[in-house]
Amino acid sequence: MSIIPGWARGRGLFAESKGPWGPSGGNGPPAGSNGGSEPPRPGPASPWGTPRPRKSGPGGANVTSLDEFLAKSRARFGGGGGGGTGLGGPALNRNLLVWGALALLALWLLFTTIHRIAPEERGVVTQLGKYSRTLGPGIGLTLPAPFERVQKIDVENIRNVDLGSAAEETLMLTGDQNIIDIAYSVRWNVRDPENFLFEVQNPEETIQQVAESAMRAALSGVTLDQAIGEGRGDIEARVTETMQRVLDFYQSGVRIQGVAIKQADPPAAVNDAFKAVSAAQQAAQSDINQARAYALQLAQLSQGEATAFDKVYEQYRLAPEVTRRRMYYETMERVLQNVDKTIVEAPGVTPYLPLTQNRGGQPPAAVVQEAPGGAQPQGGGR
Amino acid sequence: MIDTIMRRPILSAVLVLLVLFTILSSVAIIPETRQALIVRFGQPERILGRTEAGINWRLPFVENTIWVDKRLREIDMERQQVLSTDQLRLEVDAFARYRIVDPLRMYIRARSEERVGEALRPILGSQLRNELGRRPFADLLSPERQGVMENIRRGLERTARQYGVEIVDVRIKSADLPDGTPLESAYQRMRTAREQEARSIRAEGSKQAQIIRAEADAQAARTYANSFGKDPAFYDFYRAMQAYQRTFVGEDGKARPTTVVLSPQNDFLREFTQGGAR
Numbered sequence: 195m196s197i198i199p200g201w202a203r204g205r206g207l208f209a210e211s212k213g214p215w216g217p218s219g220g221n222g223p224p225a226g227s228n229g230g231s232e233p234p235r236p237g238p239a240s241p242w243g244t245p246r247p248r249k250s251g252p253g254g255a256n257v258t259s260l261d262e263f264l265a266k267s268r269a270r271f272g273g274g275g276g277g278g279t280g281l282g283g284p285a286l287n288r289n290l291l292v293w294g295a296l297a298l299l300a301l302w303l304l305f306t307t308i309h310r311i312a313p314e315e316r317g318v319v320t321q322l323g324k325y326s327r328t329l330g331p332g333i334g335l336t337l338p339a340p341f342e343r344v345q346k347i348d349v350e351n352i353r354n355v356d357l358g359s360a361a362e363e364t365l366m367l368t369g370d371q372n373i374i375d376i377a378y379s380v381r382w383n384v385r386d387p388e389n390f391l392f393e394v395q396n397p398e399e400t401i402q403q404v405a406e407s408a409m410r411a412a413l414s415g416v417t418l419d420q421a422i423g424e425g426r427g428d429i430e431a432r433v434t435e436t437m438q439r440v441l442d443f444y445q446s447g448v449r450i451q452g453v454a455i456k457q458a459d460p461p462a463a464v465n466d467a468f469k470a471v472s473a474a475q476q477a478a479q480s481d482i483n484q485a486r487a488y489a490l491q492l493a494q495l496s497q498g499e500a501t502a503f504d505k506v507y508e509q510y511r512l513a514p515e516v517t518r519r520r521m522y523y524e525t526m527e528r529v530l531q532n533v534d535k536t537i538v539e540a541p542g543v544t545p546y547l548p549l550t551q552n553r554g555g556q557p558p559a560a561v562v563q564e565a566p567g568g569a570q571p572q573g574g575g576r
Numbered sequence: 577m578i579d580t581i582m583r584r585p586i587l588s589a590v591l592v593l594l595v596l597f598t599i600l601s602s603v604a605i606i607p608e609t610r611q612a613l614i615v616r617f618g619q620p621e622r623i624l625g626r627t628e629a630g631i632n633w634r635l636p637f638v639e640n641t642i643w644v645d646k647r648l649r650e651i652d653m654e655r656q657q658v659l660s661t662d663q664l665r666l667e668v669d670a671f672a673r674y675r676i677v678d679p680l681r682m683y684i685r686a687r688s689e690e691r692v693g694e695a696l697r698p699i700l701g702s703q704l705r706n707e708l709g710r711r712p713f714a715d716l717l718s719p720e721r722q723g724v725m726e727n728i729r730r731g732l733e734r735t736a737r738q739y740g741v742e743i744v745d746v747r748i749k750s751a752d753l754p755d756g757t758p759l760e761s762a763y764q765r766m767r768t769a770r771e772q773e774a775r776s777i778r779a780e781g782s783k784q785a786q787i788i789r790a791e792a793d794a795q796a797a798r799t800y801a802n803s804f805g806k807d808p809a810f811y812d813f814y815r816a817m818q819a820y821q822r823t824f825v826g827e828d829g830k831a832r833p834t835t836v837v838l839s840p841q842n843d844f845l846r847e848f849t850q851g852g853a854r
Contacts, residue, residue, distance in 0.1 A: 288582075323607040324630030365752055367717055372766050373753070392608040395647045403650075403671050407747040414718040414751075418766075443745065444648050444673060463763045467770035474774035478781020485785035489792030496796035500803030503814065510810055518813060525817040526844050529824040534835040537845070 306339035314350035316387045319343070325388055347387035352451055355380045355402050357409070360457055366410055372418035373464075377457040378430075380405045380437070382450050389447030397446055401437075405453070408436035418460070426455050601636040613642040613679045620680050644679040645689050648744060653700050657754060664713040665758055669750045672700050672732060678740025685739050692739050696732065700746070703731040719748060 310333055311317045317329035321342050329336075329344065336342040358364030358377035365373050382401055384390045394400050412432045416425050433453040441448045460468045510517045581588045604624065606612050612624040612632070616639045624632050634641065651672040658666045674696070676682050676689065686692045707728045708716055715722050725746050733743040753759045804811040824834055840849045 320608060320629075322631040323605040325608050367751060367753065369717060371714070371717065371762070373759075373762055388608075393647055395645065395649045400648075400650070400673075403652075403749055404747070406749045407671075410748065410750055411718065411720050440745065440747070446648075460766070461763070464766045464770065467767040467774075471770050471774045471777065474777040474781075478777050478784075481781040481785040482788065485788035485792075489788050489795075492792045492796045493799075496799040500799045503803050503811065504806075506814060507807060507810060510807075514810075518810075521814070521817055523844075525820050529820050530836060530844070533824060536835065536837040538837055538839060 303338050307336055309334045309336060309344045309346075311346065314348050315346045316349050317344040317346050318387050318391055320345070325392065328388060345387075345391060347384055347390060349384045349387055352381050352383045355382070355398070355405060357402065357405055358457070363461060365461060366413050368413050368418045368421050369415050370417040373461050374413065374418055374421050375457070375459045375461045376409070376413070376421075376455065378405075378409060378433075378453055378455045380450065381452050381454070382448050384447060385449040386447030389445050391447075393445045393447065397448060400444065400446060401441065401448060404437050404440050405433070408433045408440065409453075411436060422458050422460065426458060430455055598636045602633055604632045604634050604641045606630060606632055609645065609647050610643050611646045611676070611679050613644060613683050615640045615642055620683065623679055642679075642683055644676055644682060646676070648673050648675055649689060649693070650674075651693050651696050651700055653697060653704070656701050656704055658705055658708040658716065660709065660711060660713040660716055662712050665754050666708070666713065666716050667750075667752045667754050668704060668708065668716075668748060670700065670704055670728075670746060670748045672696070672729070672746045673744045674736060674741045675744060676740055677742045681738070681740030692741055695739065696736055696741070699735045700728075700732050703728045707731065716751060719751075 309317055309329065311329050311331050313331045315331065317334050319326045319329060319334075319336055319342055321337070326342065334344070336344055356377075356379045358375075360377060363375045364377060366376055368374050380401065390397055409429075412429045413421055415432075416429060419425075421429060430453045434450050437450045437453070441450065459465070604612055604614070606624055606629050608629045611628070614621045614624065614632075614634050616635070621639060651674060653670045653672075655667050655669045658668050660666065674692075676692070682689070682692060686695060707724050708719065711719075711722065711724070715724075719725055725748070729743050729746040732746060733741075736743050753762050838845060
């Protein structure tokens with residue numbers, strides 16, 4: 195029997211707790227008997243009034259305490275529950291609350307359904323996590339926030355990754371096992387924003403690593419001289435091509451715009467030797483230039499002399515004997531007119547020549563001594 | 577309805593929260609970047625894999641979701657020293673890209689993506705050493721051409737399969753000579769090669785210069801010969817006259833300090849001594 199009162203009390207509690215909801219009458223057997231005895235009241239009947247007459251109900255004390263507790267808590271909540279007795283104050287309060295909530299809702303809708311996509315951007319829309327579509331530039335409409343979400347990605351901005359710098363050596367091996375110090379930059383932008391967001395864990399770092407790998411691969415296919423000199427454009431093209439292929443394979447949604455080699459030099463440790471080579475090139479070139487100048491000069495000179503001879507010879511051929519003698523005399527005249535001349539008469543006599551006297555002590559530069567009865571100069575003799 | 581809520585705010589709030597919580601915990605919203613493993617009381621139940629982004633249902637409170645990255649992930653290796661067959665050392669830095677294709681296996685074997693990476697990193701290193709160590713140094717510089725990378729990828733994938741991982745790509749980021757002696761000797765080799773080049777360039781230059789000079793001399797000789805060869809005797813005379821002129825008078829017309837001792841028999845003085853007789 196000890197169980198039954200408890201059970202009954204429980205039922206009573208439920209029945210009484212329904213009271214404030216508006217006793218519809220005849221709910222359960224115990225409550226029904228009570229409810230039926232009283233005249234039906236409008237729903238928001240005051241809960242304060244009701245408990246007293248119901249005290250006769252089973253477990254009434256408990257019901258009362260519960261009701262009181264509820265009433266107190268309602269009162270603590272600012273009397274929000276006092277619908278029936280409530281006057282203008284609480285109603286206004288409720289209105290304010292409703293309006294506030296509506297305003298918040300409207301703001302939230304406004305901010306999460308209308309999206310402004312800048313000309314350089316694309317908006318990737320995910321619907322409950324799943325990719326749904328990509329918004330182009332302009333105003334894009336979506337469902338509100340928890341249902342659809344927009345991530346804006348700048349697709350036009352060309353980004354730059356610098357690898358290696360002038361300050362620090364970035365050494366790589368070339369195909370001929372030489373070492374090159376290289377600095378380059380990669381320009382890229384986003385081609386497929388959805389792939390860029392969803393497919394690769396860390397796109398920027400991926401691009402950098404792929405760039406290093408592609409540059410190393412490209413350099414291993416050329417010699418140092420090519421890499422330093424005329425092969426640069428070729429290397430840049432090859433790196434661009436390799437990077438694009440690998441990144442497409444990763445479905446990264448990235449387009450490589452280009453690779454620019456900013457610096458491709460021999461390492462500082464061997465730079466002097468490389469400078470010596472260019473010095474040698476300069477020296478060799480200047481040697482060749484000097485030889486060319488000599489050649490040009492000699493050619494002109496020889497042609498000049500030959501032409502002069504030809505001209506004279508033409509005249510000489512017309513009158514060989516006369517021309518010959520004339521030239522001889524004219525030359526001797528010029529030769530002898532300004533020199534000290536000594537004519538020695540007798541053959542067999544060796545004269546003493548005070549050569550230094552009329553020279554102010556200088557020894558003679560040259561002495562021409564005709565042998566006694568000396569041979570005539572060939573030119574004049576003939 | 578509103579009135580009842582107003583009257584029992586705590587109860588209704590609790591109820592609403594309960595309902596919300598139940599709904600939320602019965603829903604798994606899977607983003608595009610992840611896949612999910614649904615676990616019921618720790619027992620893997622089903623896989624929401626690569627193509628199932630979006631909303632998915634699960635039993636509230638009894639099923640948990642384990643998130644697994646769906647994107648391409650990275651294994652970045654430590655730098656490794658590789659010894660080639662010709663006993664040369666190379667420091668190699670490589671990376672691999674992988675995707676988790678079997679989240680269940682990944683979860684059972686490794687529990688998390690990070691631990692997969694940690695497990696595969698040393699294997700990548702050893703695969704790299706094994707594969708590269710079987711080749712001469714020259715081949716190590718361009719391993720792409722030799723199909724080495726594909727071998728390494730396949731070797732790594734054999735292990736990776738056990739973790740439900742697919743190796744997408746293995747690439748060598750850098751292959752450098754180790755600091756110290758190998759680098760120094762490479763520098764020395766480069767230096768001497770350049771010195772050799774410098775010398776040969778100089779030699780080549782002076783050779784060409786000599787050839788140019790010789791050709792010029794030959795050309796001049798030909799020009800002279802063509803011209804003077806027409807009458808060698810006259811050339812002899814003509815040139816002798818020029819020589820006297822240059823020797824005794826000089827180009828500028830000023831006499832050199834010269835003393836000439838002439839014999840009366842000299843041809844120049846023939847008329848002088850013969851007194852006009854013929």
